[in-house]
Structures are given as structure tokens and as C-alpha cells.
Amino acid sequence: MGFGESLRRGLARSREALNELFYMGGEVDEDFWEDLEDRLVMGDLGAELSMLVVDELREQAARENLTRAPQIQRALANLLAEGFPPVHVDPFKDTPSCVLFVGVNGSGKTTTVGKLAKASRDAGKRTLIGGADTFRAAAIEQLQVWGERSGVEVVTRERGADPASVCFEICEAAEREDAELTLIDTAGRLHTSPELMRELEKVVKVTRKRSGMPVSVVLVIDATTGQNGLNQAKEFNDALDLDGVIVTKLDGTAKGGIAVQISHELALPILRVGVGEGVDDLQSFDALEFSRALVGENEGK
Numbered sequence: 001m002g003f004g005e006s007l008r009r010g011l012a013r014s015r016e017a018l019n020e021l022f023y024m025g026g027e028v029d030e031d032f033w034e035d036l037e038d039r040l041v042m043g044d045l046g047a048e049l050s051m052l053v054v055d056e057l058r059e060q061a062a063r064e065n066l067t068r069a070p071q072i073q074r075a076l077a078n079l080l081a082e083g084f085p086p087v088h089v090d091p092f093k094d095t096p097s098c099v100l101f102v103g104v105n106g107s108g109k110t111t112t113v114g115k116l117a118k119a120s121r122d123a124g125k126r127t128l129i130g131g132a133d134t135f136r137a138a139a140i141e142q143l144q145v146w147g148e149r150s151g152v153e154v155v156t157r158e159r160g161a162d163p164a165s166v167c168f169e170i171c172e173a174a175e176r177e178d179a180e181l182t183l184i185d186t187a188g189r190l191h192t193s194p195e196l197m198r199e200l201e202k203v204v205k206v207t208r209k210r211s212g213m214p215v216s217v218v219l220v221i222d223a224t225t226g227q228n229g230l231n232q233a234k235e236f237n238d239a240l241d242l243d244g245v246i247v248t249k250l251d252g253t254a255k256g257g258i259a260v261q262i263s264h265e266l267a268l269p270i271l272r273v274g275v276g277e278g279v280d281d282l283q284s285f286d287a288l289e290f291s292r293a294l295v296g297e298n299e300g301k
Contacts, residue, residue, distance in 0.1 A: 006283070007293040010275025014043055014256030015296045022073045022296060028066070033058055036072075043257035043294075044226045049264055053079060077288070077297040080260055084287040087269040089216075091243070092116055095125060095180040096213035098171070100204060102240065103220040104232055105188030108248035108274065110139050112220050113185045114146030115282045116272075120181050121150045128177055130170035130184035131156030132163045132203065143185060153177065163187060163199065164206040171210040182213070197239045204240055216243040218271060221262065223247050226255040233262045242266075248274035251281075256294050 018039055021032070033054055040050035053076070060066065060075055091097040101109045113129060120127040129152050133139035140156050147154035155173045157166045167184060174182040186203060189196035208215045217240050221229045236242060245268050247259045263270050270285040291297075 006281060007273070007275055007289060010251035010281070011256050011290075011293045013252075014250070015294055018043070018073075018294075019296045022069045028061065028069060028072060032069070032072075036076075040257065044255035044261065045257035046227070046230070046261045046265075049261055073295055073297050077291040077295045080291040080294065081288040083260070083264050084285075084290075085263060085267050085269045087244070087271060087285065089243075090271060090284070091214070091216035091218070092120065092181065092271070097180075098174065098182040098184065098207065098211045098213050098215045100167075100184045100186060100207055100215065100217045101220055101246075102186050102200060102217060102236055102242075103188060104190060104222075107188065107220045107222040109133075109188065109220045110142045110185050112246055112248060112272075112274070112282065113183045114143060114150075115279050117146055117152045117183055118150035118279055119282075120183075121152050125180045126178060127152045128170070128174050128179040128182045129154045130167065130173075130182060132166045132170065133185050133187040134159055134161045134163060134166060135187045139185060139187070164202045167203055167207045168210050171207060171212070175212050182211075197235070201239055218242070218244050218246055219268075220246045220248060221258075223250045223255055223258055224252050226258055229258050230262055230265065233266055233268070237266050237268065242268055244269045244271040246270070246272045246274070246282075248282075251275045259290070260294070 021035055021039055037050050037054045041047050057075060066072055066075060091099045101113055103109050117127050117129050129143050129147055131140045131143045131154055134157055137159050143154050155170045170184055204217055219233060219236050219242050245262060250256050250273055259270060272282055273285050274282045
């Protein structure tokens with residue numbers, strides 16, 4: 001299954017409401033525009049962004065004489081795609097690179113690290129996994145399983161060790177092993193806890209100071225959290241000056257629009273999207289492909 005097909009399958013729930021609107025065959029009248037705005041809001045694009053998108057679409061429709069729903073559908077996909085910030089540097093491909101993964105508990109950080117490590121190793125890159133989540137024992141075990149599965153070394157410490165010190169040791173190991181890509185899993189923490197966020201700031205500072213390669217801080221967001229995901233992204237970005245976002249579990253929600261809202265509002269590039277549990281379901285982000293899958297363009301054509 002190609003990625004385009006996998007993406008359309010994964011975003012099926014997110015585009016159900018839009019599909020109903022676009023394929024009803026009704027006229028593009030005032031009711032159509034109001035309905036479209038409501039459905040974008042329900043898909044977690046957010047009220048303000050949904051209104052701006054619909055206003056711009058209406059102007060384009062008048063300017064280009066777009067009178068049929070499929071024309072609006074195509075224009076919507078293109079408009080959403082244009083709003084995503086471009087990925088100037090992909091830290092998983094543009095190596096040498098060290099990536100710190102941050103996010104709340106349950107967002108899928110550890111699994112994401114494992115999948116990316118395997119993909120990197122399969123691509124022939126010298127890869128190292130760092131386990132800086134010393135609070136959750138299962139996190140270390142998960143990473144070790146991924147390490148064994150992909151032939152990637154895992155560097156970690158005993159439970160309860162200082163995360164910043166662990167990151168320092170991981171950077172030293174990466175230097176010794178001449179790693180091209182170092183992926184560091186950090187402990188999940190609530191974005192509403194100032195103490196935990198300060199600790200994470202220390203982790204980032206120590207890693208950036210010690211690493212001999214460029215360091216990127218990437219937020220992993222669970223799409224099923226919807227609008228709460230936007231709040232998480234804002235707090236983490238304010239504290240850490242994020243370099244990008246990975247959105248997971250898009251296949252388990254009808255709130256795929258949250259990826260659009262986070263990227264648009266915070267001007268953060270989306271680096272990867274997860275649309276399934278398989279290793280191949282975590283893929284590089286293509287703005288137009290994603291937008292088309294989200295609004296249903298090309299379906300049934």
C-alpha cells in the first residue's frame with residue numbers, strides 16, 4: 001500500500017463530514033458556506049482558522065467562478081496545503097543530527113523513536129537511541145526492544161537518574177560511535193507543570209551544549225487529543241522553541257484538522273504523521289497529499 005493510499009485510509013474518519021457535504025450535490029450557496037465552516041470546526045481546525053479559510057475560499061470562488069462542490073473541494077485542499085510551513089531541514093534525513101522528542105504522556109514518543117530508528121538503520125545510517133525517560137521503566141524496555149529489532153544501540157541509565165546527565169552521556173556515546181542520527185526519548189510530562197517544564201528546559205540546554213551535531217527539539221502530539229493538543233503545542237513551544245511536530249494516531253480520530261491548526265498557528269513544520277501502527281505508517285509529511293486526504297479530494301474521481 002502506497003503512502004497516499006495509507007494516508008487516505010488513516011484520515012477516513014476525519015473527512016467523513018466533509019465528504020457528506022461535497023458529495024451531496026447541492027448548490028454552492030450561503031448554506032453551503034456556513035455548513036462548510038461548521039464542518040471544519042468539527043474537524044478541529046478551530047473556529048478562527050475555519051472562518052479565515054472559508055472567507056478566502058469564497059473570494060477565490062467568486063474570482064475564478066467556482067460554482068460546483070468538487071471545484072471548492074480541490075481549492076480547499078490547495079489552500080490548506082499552502083498554509084503549512086515548509087520543512088527546510090528534515091532532522092531525520094539531513095544528518096548528522098540529534099533529535100530530542102518531547103510531549104505529554106501517551107503521545108507516542110517512545111514508539112515514534114523506535115520506528116524512526118528502525119527506518120534510519122534500514123536506510124544505512126549509523127543510528128543511536130537515547131533513553132532519557134528514566135521515570136517510566138517500560139519506556140526503557142520498549143526502546144531496548146526496538147534496538148534489538150533494528151540493530152540499533154540503546155544508551156540509557158537506571159530508573160530515577162537525572163535526565164540531563166543521561167543526555168550528556170548519550171551525546172558522548174554518539175561521538176564515540178560516530179553516529180549520524182541520535183534519537184533521544186524524554187519523559188512525558190504535563191505542559192501545565194512549570195517544574196517539569198523547567199527540568200525539560202535543562203535537558204534541552206545540556207544536550208545542545210554537549211552535542212557535536214545540530215540538535216532539534218520535536219514535539220510528538222496525539223491527534224486524538226484535539227484542541228488540547230494545540231494547548232500542549234503552545235506551552236512546549238513557548239518553553240523550548242520547537243523545531244517541528246510529529247502528529248500520531250491520526251487513524252484513530254475524526255480530529256485530523258488539529259494538525260492544520262497547530263502548524264498554521266505556531267508556524268511549525270510537520271515532520272512526520274502517523275496513520276497506523278505499522279512502521280511504514282509513520283511517514284514524511286507532504287502538505288498537499290495530507291490536505292487532499294483530509295478533505296477527500298481525488299476520492300471517487
